[in-house]
Amino acid sequence: MSTTTAPAPTLHDCRDAWVTTLIELAEADDRIVAVVNDSVGSSKLGPFQERFGERVVNVGIAEQDMVGVGAGLANGGKIPFVSAAACFLSARAMEQIKVDAAYSQHHMVLVGQSPGMAYGELGPTHHSIEDLAWMRVIPGLTVVVPCDPTETAQVLRWAAAHDGPVYVRIARMPVPDVNPEGYEFVPGKAVLLRAGADVTLAATGTAVHRALDAAELLAAEGIDARVLSVPTISPLDSEAIIAAVRETAGIVTAEEALTSGLGGAIAELLATRHPAPMRFIGATTFAPTGSVGWLMEHFGITGTGIAAAAKDLLGR
Amino acid sequence: MTVEEDLVPEVVPGAVPSDTLTVLGRVPEGASRDEVVAHLAEAARLVRRRDLQMVRAAGLGHIGGDFSVIDVLVTLYLHAMNVTPDQLDGPDRDRFILSKGHAAAALYTTLAMAGFLPQEQLRTFMQPESMLNGHPARTKIAAVEASTGPLGHGLPIAVGTAFAGKLDGSRRRTFVVTGDGELQEGSNWEALMTAGNHKLDHLCVIIDRNRLQQGARVADTNDLEPLADKLRAFGMEVVEVSGHDHSALLDVFAAVPAASGRPTAVIARTMKGHPISFMSDNVAWHHKVPSADQVEQALAELEAK
Numbered sequence: 264m265s266t267t268t269a270p271a272p273t274l275h276d277c278r279d280a281w282v283t284t285l286i287e288l289a290e291a292d293d294r295i296v297a298v299v300n301d302s303v304g305s306s307k308l309g310p311f312q313e314r315f316g317e318r319v320v321n322v323g324i325a326e327q328d329m330v331g332v333g334a335g336l337a338n339g340g341k342i343p344f345v346s347a348a349a350c351f352l353s354a355r356a357m358e359q360i361k362v363d364a365a366y367s368q369h370h371m372v373l374v375g376q377s378p379g380m381a382y383g384e385l386g387p388t389h390h391s392i393e394d395l396a397w398m399r400v401i402p403g404l405t406v407v408v409p410c411d412p413t414e415t416a417q418v419l420r421w422a423a424a425h426d427g428p429v430y431v432r433i434a435r436m437p438v439p440d441v442n443p444e445g446y447e448f449v450p451g452k453a454v455l456l457r458a459g460a461d462v463t464l465a466a467t468g469t470a471v472h473r474a475l476d477a478a479e480l481l482a483a484e485g486i487d488a489r490v491l492s493v494p495t496i497s498p499l500d501s502e503a504i505i506a507a508v509r510e511t512a513g514i515v516t517a518e519e520a521l522t523s524g525l526g527g528a529i530a531e532l533l534a535t536r537h538p539a540p541m542r543f544i545g546a547t548t549f550a551p552t553g554s555v556g557w558l559m560e561h562f563g564i565t566g567t568g569i570a571a572a573a574k575d576l577l578g579r
Numbered sequence: 580m581t582v583e584e585d586l587v588p589e590v591v592p593g594a595v596p597s598d599t600l601t602v603l604g605r606v607p608e609g610a611s612r613d614e615v616v617a618h619l620a621e622a623a624r625l626v627r628r629r630d631l632q633m634v635r636a637a638g639l640g641h642i643g644g645d646f647s648v649i650d651v652l653v654t655l656y657l658h659a660m661n662v663t664p665d666q667l668d669g670p671d672r673d674r675f676i677l678s679k680g681h682a683a684a685a686l687y688t689t690l691a692m693a694g695f696l697p698q699e700q701l702r703t704f705m706q707p708e709s710m711l712n713g714h715p716a717r718t719k720i721a722a723v724e725a726s727t728g729p730l731g732h733g734l735p736i737a738v739g740t741a742f743a744g745k746l747d748g749s750r751r752r753t754f755v756v757t758g759d760g761e762l763q764e765g766s767n768w769e770a771l772m773t774a775g776n777h778k779l780d781h782l783c784v785i786i787d788r789n790r791l792q793q794g795a796r797v798a799d800t801n802d803l804e805p806l807a808d809k810l811r812a813f814g815m816e817v818v819e820v821s822g823h824d825h826s827a828l829l830d831v832f833a834a835v836p837a838a839s840g841r842p843t844a845v846i847a848r849t850m851k852g853h854p855i856s857f858m859s860d861n862v863a864w865h866h867k868v869p870s871a872d873q874v875e876q877a878l879a880e881l882e883a884k
Contacts, residue, residue: 296746298739320742328735328769335739335753338724340670341746343739358729359766363736367726368718 274437278307278376280412281433284419285344289315295423298333298345300326306346306376326351330359330373337369342423349375349391349432350382353398364428365404372422373430379469379519380546381435383555392546395467395524398430399497405450406497408432408518408525410471411441414494417448425450434469436519436555441472441492451495453503459489462573463507463514467493467525470517470544473559476566477517481573488573499528505537513540515572519564521546542572600629600691600698606658612826615658619825620884623653626688628881629701633684635874637705639713643851643864645685647789648756650823651847652677652685655754656693659832664694667721671751674740676725678733679758679787680714681866686723687711695722731764733757734784738770741782741842749781752835756785760792763801768813775814780836783843784815787822789851793865807846815844822847823854855880 289295289311296318303312303319312319320336322328326347333343345352352375353360364371375394382389398406407422407429409415415433422429442454456471457478466474471492478488489511491503508514514533516526522543533539550558559565563572603625606618626649634640656662660673677686684704690696703709710719714728725736737755744751757767774782786806790797797803807817816838820827828847837843851865852858855877869877 317746320739322769322773325766325769325773327731327766328738328773331732331735331766331770332739332742332773334725335736335741336743337739338674338736339740339743339747341743359732359735362726362729362732366716366718 272439274439275412276437277409277412277415277434280415281374281419282307282311284416286311286314288420288423289318292342292423294340294342296320296336296341296343298322298329298336298343300324300329300347300351302347302376305348306374308346326355327359330356331363333371334359334363334367334369337371342370342372344372344374346374346376348389349378349394350389353391353394357397360398360404360430361401365401368403368427370426371428372419373428375430375432377435378432379434379436380550380555380558383558384552386552387549390550392521392550394432395496395518395520396527399524399528403428404497405429405495407450407495408468409434409494410468410492411438413440413442413446414448418494421448421450432468436469438469439472441475448494451498451500453500454492454494455489455503456492457488457490459487459511461487461511462577463489463491463511464517464569464573465491465493465504465507465514465525465529466517466569467496469519470564470569473564473566474517474569477569477573480566480570484574486573486577486579493525496525496528499532501532501536504529504532508533508537508539513542513576515542515544515569515576517544517564517569519545519559540576542576544569544572598629598632600688600701601625602692602694602698603657604692604694605663615829616826619653619657622657622692623650623825624881624884626653626685626692628878630684630688631869631874631877633688633701633704635869636702638868639705639866640684640868641681641866642869643791643858643861643866644679644682644758644787644789646853646855646858647822647849647851648679648682648787649685649689650825651756651785651787651828652689653692654825654828655832656689656695659829660754661751664722670747671749673751674724674737674753676727676733676737676740676753676755677715678727678737678755679730679761680727680733683711683713683715686715690720690722696720730758730761731766734767735770737782737784738774738779741774741779742777744781745777745779752781752783754783754785754832756787758792759786759788759790759803760797760800762786762803762806771810771813771815774842778840779842780838780840783832783835783845785845785847787849788846789849791851791860791862791865795862810844814841816841817844817846819846819848822849854884
């Protein structure tokens, strides 16, 4: 590694990539519509609304209606992007997501905005730490968590073309560019961001760049950590995960969510296919009051926290 | 007797008449008004007959709510709606959504009567791997527009379908049947607000107003009245009609869209279990399965119609 101090990376709000991509998709395909619950502002859909006003279906503060209407729009030949704060979309409309989207296998995209603990001080009512655990257990629903703007755009383009229901979690907490130039998102595939033979750090969304930070810290201590970015929580890339535990001592999972999301998914896989030591980094309780940055520190969803879990796994 | 007693009597497969359905198909083009009504009446009689046997054979089903909605279904599928089995992918086909999905047997039998489903399939109702699940699924049957079962789902979906039609400037109409007890689910009122505010006048919401829900009368549970006033307040054009009068239903459905800028809400006054003497308007028959004797009596009553 270079010994010079790298400049601080530019950070991005992935919602900007979301709205830019949705506008591109809508320009190319008039079936694309946005369905919102008074969430034009929080979804940063202002520029989309200016361009395609009549293609914004705003049902007001009514999440069950919002997802049902999305399914109906799909029945009517549209490709709905149902966009709302992840906390309300996932919890308030859970049965509609289960029945109207997943069981019905409608071509629709559920877009969970400002997820995890992005709403910081607003508290656990507005946090969406449960969504990954809830969404990943619904059969037939693809669950994707992009980790940077490039991946956000690619996932949305893929979902627009994919004839089935998809839940996409869009980060509000700023993230750096993580994936290398030329990266192409492949649904259901994990991404090897850093090779390593001692321990595996498997992370998703806003935790991916933190796992890379952890690998740097571990390298300084002579620990060779592999970093797997796992954008698709369901279906999980079982091959990459199992290869990782065969080739390293175990897995530390990291996510801006309850550890039953990515962590739970990997634990279920390994329990039956290849039991291996694991550590889980993520939220474990409703959050105390605090900013999102403070909360990430509180739960140890940081380079330092992930590195500490890896050392604990290795007994160092 | 309490409602919960004797819901699923033991079914002896050999004792169940393995009937077939005489498929009448859609009312022929050019039929006179009297011929249309006679066709629908006979179709409804045959659908009820087959439905009764399906529920008896499966040992499961919701016969009370099936029988309250069959006349509406038959009128829609055999005449009122612009949809035929050979244009199931047609973007401008009229849409139908059975939000009260527990009346699945009534829908399946009607779909078979209209030629959307091979009538032989009816024998498989709720059998392992059958496409005829206890609640309709769009992934199992091409003619089913929406998977339903949990109450309060069909109307929001219908609003989305109607919204898509409006965006496309299509003349297609979207019909959705909800139960009346089902309107206790708040999602319906979210959807009605959306439909009214967005002036989805090609949407027709039909309320199967049989006044009974699973456990008791709607009025004794969480009353809906004044229902027509509520629907009007949400922007609906409200029509009240006997839900068992094919002729009256024909007029109501032919008039949709009934008012420019206002969705139509049809309060279809019905009887659960209609027209069987011992089932009609009887809360016990929500999902009770008839005994062999009761099947015979009910068939005899239908024969006499």
